[in-house]
Amino acid sequence: MIARDGPELQGAELHDRLTRTWSRKPGLIGWLSTVDHKEVGRRYIVTAFVFFVLAGVLALIMRTQLARPESGLITADRYNQIFTMHGSTMMFLFAVPVMDAVAIYLIPLMVGARNIAFPRLHAFSYYMYLGGGLMLWIAFALNIGPDIGWFAYTPLSGPEYDPGKRADMWAQMITFTEVAALAVSASIIGTIFKQRAPGMRLDRMPLFVWAMLVVSFMVIFAMPAIALASGFLISDRLVGTQFFNPAEGGDPILWQHMFWFFGHPEVYIIFLPATGFVSQITETFSGRSVFGYPYMVLALVATGLLAFGLWVHHMFATGLPRMGYAFYTAASMTVAIPSGVQIFCWIATIWSGRPRFGVPMLYVIGFIITFVIGGLSGVMVASVPLDLQMHDTYFVVAHFHYVLIGGAVFPLLGVVTYWFPKITGRMMSERLGRWAFGIVFASFHLTFMPMHWTGLMGMPRRVYTYPAGMGWDALNFVSTIGAFGIAIAVILFLVNVFTSYWKGELAGPNPWGGTSLEWATTSPPPPYNFAHVPVVESRTPLWDADGGPLPVMTGLRVDERETLLTTLIDAEPDVREASAEPSIWPLLAAIATSILFVGSVFTPWAVVWGAIPVAIALTAWFWPKRSREPGEEPVIA
Amino acid sequence: MAVALVLLSACDREAREVRGKPLPETAVAAQTSQLFPAGGTAGPIDPRAKMYEGNAYHIAEGGRLYRQMNCVGCHANGGGGMGPALMDDQWRYGGRMDQIVASIDQGRPNGMPSWRGKLTPTQMWQLAAYVRTLSANVAKDVAPSRSDTMSATYPPTLAKPKPPTDSDPAAVKGPAR
């Protein structure tokens, strides 16, 4: 038997043998032990959207409460839990994970790999993410939902002012998502650095791959700050340490520094993948490669670096030295330059291409129209004198929803439409898609545009009610109507997803005429992604091939999971590497870790005794297998 | 299973009972003396005791009152001073919830003032629940680890419970006479 793909092993036989090697085991255990990035990615995406809908329902409850002044629909205590849950869920359980989720599904396909790097680690990441989300929402259902805001400022979140376990649930949810995000980032960086198709030099990578590379590094640098902060908070609350207690030499402002040192990069961790989405869609629908590729890459890297120098602009009202503020104002405004570069390059791409206006492209246009408003109001709040009035008002609420919904959710809905045929093999309905886009776009502006005025007219954030006659009533009512409009659009979008999943028009491998490698394989892709490893010679491999077959490289084993590693800069074939087999141990390790995390909310001893099952699970996970004998070098066909 | 039970019991533990229970339900246990010196027998425990000492919000409110009403002035942060220590197992007038409430309500000889008519019954129950955390006699998942003041007390979330050993007031050798 020939154990490698090549001229002798092609077509149906190759497909059968690769499928046998790369498929997961049958049954429930097989389902739970899969390490296929497409399956994990799908679960990740679906889970993230479930949290999106849940948090959206909370938003509707809040908007209903605020529709009229002095409304008694929900109590102050419940409202405070609800807005905290809305913010925390959207930020930690939707926005960041959904970007990771799409990347998990797509990055290996885009770089032409058989599977993601560290397959078991990314499966572990999913289970941790799920565990954290479940813990938070079960706690919320049991009236232990955090009521301290998604930012959890001390001392309000400390042991004296937030009795019970509410803040602990929040802080521990952070730990869960933290572990999940770090694990995914390691997998994504590994995949991008070492598993790119031969010839896909750094300067030939699709812009989404670049964006995820930058974002993954940002996660690795930003997350430890919040890990430390939430760890301090939990130990203050559980064992009486004094990190944030000014009476004992602690400092509540320390929390804010650590939180925002993470919190501001977090915004870009959400936004930069969305810019990658926009680049991919614009490229495909304009029929040309993105204008100013090197500038786009530099803009991504520059944003990633600058994002770490801005955090103090969330703290202008805390009374730090004024001269210091001036620097953070300047740094915050500087971010507008790379963003301006990106906006220009996208429009220039449309300008100089032959654009088609399918639903994904509509979302791109909606993104530009909306996001630029958010970016410009961001320039306003970067100014100290302006921010001191706008900070913590509805103006800021409007600003960041323009940035996050306009800048991340619109592109996300666009790419769901765009990559839906790749994931499911069926197209989404164009007609329903246009309706959903039109309604979500109009309703979004109806909801959030008035909030600029509400804020300037003095309405602070995070209030569960407000007095009548302040001039806020009508504006709030309009916002509430808009919010229900968004809900209708989301329902329409989901209806489109479900009907298309069962009944949609069948899609070929490349329904949109895209040029990146994910379009080179079937829709949905087989478990092994590519029969032969594709070889890349430019930034637009599929357009170069012009419908014909891509150049490929053969010589990978088909009877064992084997993947090709290439060099970091030039992606020259380097070594063949075994890719991990499916395993139940990532799930068991995640369960053990979850028990440790949840237990340590209640007793510090959980860290000690809980470490034992974790150690057992990790030992079994990493139990070495026999090493393979060295094979012959791969050959380019 | 244990985790599930803890979670299910959470609803009561976390509720913010801002209104307290209206009168007469929150009336002080008994207006007569609740003393059970050595040899005496304590009556059945008041059912409200569990409600207050099992609720994190009530304990936190009790902690606030403890500091605002200057209990610290005599009892310090539980270590005692002019008044007896509250963090040990020695109770001259009983260490049960209803007994502590009775002490707050009626006052006790040698300096403990009566708070009847100065604090509401709800507040007395809250204070009593907080006082019980000082000797770690409430569940660990409702007790605060520390306050935001200067304090050197051991976190009740970690301390071993010191169940009250009722003793004859005359026999106790405390700092207060």
Next chain:
Amino acid sequence: MTRARLSAVCVGLSTSGCAGVQSIAPSAGAHTSAFNSLFVVFLVVCGFFYLLVIGFLGAAILRRRRQGEDGVPALFRVWVGLVSLSLVGLALASWLTDRAMASYGDKGPPVRIRLTANQWWWDVEYLGANPSEAVRTANEVHLPIGRPTLIELQSNDVIHSFWVPNLAGKQDLIPGRTEDIALLPRKIGVFRGQCAEFCGAQHAHMALTVVVEPEAQFRSWWRQQQAEAPAPRTPEQLAGMTYVTTRECATCHAIAGTTASASVAPDLTHIASRKTIAAGTLPMSRGGLYAWIADPQGVKPGAHMPYIGLEARQLDAVVAYLETLK
């Protein structure tokens, strides 16, 4: 000019019009005037760039198709230059405004106030030249027009934020620290401030009345606040006073001239002269007092004022007495 424009923007979207007692327009202080001018500068520059982007986008979508990037690279350089230059300009304008704002506190002999935030009310102390002039009140400050006021800001519990939009921007009150803020009122009127940093259950009901008045009126207000509470005149008022000074009320509140001297809740000496009850939750009126005292937790759930369960006669007496505390 600035104000007119902002108001026009404001009215344009709101059918009920701008109530304006807690708003950046109309501005009643030097800081907010400077804010409004700077805001217009930012609005114009940002608006210009928005139109540029939308214009370019529209042209890109609508233009007749030709291949090639004709002139785009040159345009790109112009664009990046324009963006960078404008940002430098805006940063400079922002910095200069900030410098100017910092000097407003020096324009004349200041009134000094110490403001201490509590969950969920404001403790106000006027610091006079000598202790006999000191005045303690709550949830309401009076400021003389045209003179700076320097406010020392402290917090007794969690982080709050002092914000009177008509007068100036925010300043947080942080436990363990003393911050300060200067105000320079320039317009007579009654304004509303509100805590702007989430501070717990009743964050929404933590407002502050700000009365800007002429110097002479301010002086007489201050003198009047220094006075002790008047003695009760009717038997009912006397009964009320007896209750307030000997029962639960006196455990937390103070009334100068009586035995009530606790300081964990708002000073009641001149409560009837204030415009609101419970930090802006209810208007000061007989009905408001009844509602608040009879069931504080129904009005402001979670507030530290307990439900006492007064009998009707006691309630009548307490309200009758409090109403005399002008």
